[in-house]
Amino acid sequence: MSEADIGALWVTLRLALITTIILLLLGTPLAWWLSRTQCRIKVLIEALVAIPLVLPPTVLGFYLLIMLAPDGPIGGLWQSLGGDTLAFSFSGLVIGSVLYSLPFVVQPLQNAFNNIGNHYLEAASTLRASPLNRFFTLVVPLAKPGFITATTLGFAHTVGEFGVVLMIGGNIPGETQVLSIAIYDHVESLEYANAHILSAGLLAFSLVVLVSVYSLNRQSLPNGSGR
Numbered sequence: 001m002s003e004a005d006i007g008a009l010w011v012t013l014r015l016a017l018i019t020t021i022i023l024l025l026l027g028t029p030l031a032w033w034l035s036r037t038q039c040r041i042k043v044l045i046e047a048l049v050a051i052p053l054v055l056p057p058t059v060l061g062f063y064l065l066i067m068l069a070p071d072g073p074i075g076g077l078w079q080s081l082g083g084d085t086l087a088f089s090f091s092g093l094v095i096g097s098v099l100y101s102l103p104f105v106v107q108p109l110q111n112a113f114n115n116i117g118n119h120y121l122e123a124a125s126t127l128r129a130s131p132l133n134r135f136f137t138l139v140v141p142l143a144k145p146g147f148i149t150a151t152t153l154g155f156a157h158t159v160g161e162f163g164v165v166l167m168i169g170g171n172i173p174g175e176t177q178v179l180s181i182a183i184y185d186h187v188e189s190l191e192y193a194n195a196h197i198l199s200a201g202l203l204a205f206s207l208v209v210l211v212s213v214y215s216l217n218r219q220s221l222p223n224g225s226g227r
Helices: 003-036 042-053 057-068 073-080 090-114 118-126 131-142 144-159 163-169 179-188 192-219
Strands: none
Touching (some): 003 144, 118 131, 131 144, 163 179
16 A cells, blocks of 8 residues: 555544544434424425435535535635635535445434333332433433444444545545545546555455444344344
């Protein structure tokens, strides 16, 4: 691997780690609310969360670029408050990655929360446990497989991003160039050997992630039967 490839690897891992942490902090309360609420706009919120699953990444990236640009509503406001430019920056990549990977964290958590019966919470309530105490001492342990799946998929999906990060961050080595873009650069330059090394690494990483998720989910079933 060249120095540029190592830089792209570092940017990718840093982006995936920061994005996953933010997604867990934002996605956990959102998933819990979606699993419990009967609000009429629940369907709309679920659709907005899931829209990155069906929307082409370049479309999402295009509109995010417009909003994060210096003359855009978000980018302009951020700069007026003394912040740096969001478009074509690492911070912009984080914003785009959070939105693009949101369903991969919210949906597994929501499914895990839905599988927790109300009788557990009602029993804890009779023992005068506060809502926050019930959540951390009861809900979180019971939803552990969901948290593992959400964390793994959120991290892995961010590692494999291309369209969104290219639109928002461009291709700045050491700052916004991630592994998927580095592979594209190698192919454009006919450097197939370098492209193969990075691609094989991502392929192996993806396989390990999926095997791990399926294995952990199987082990979480009663008696580990997988049935």
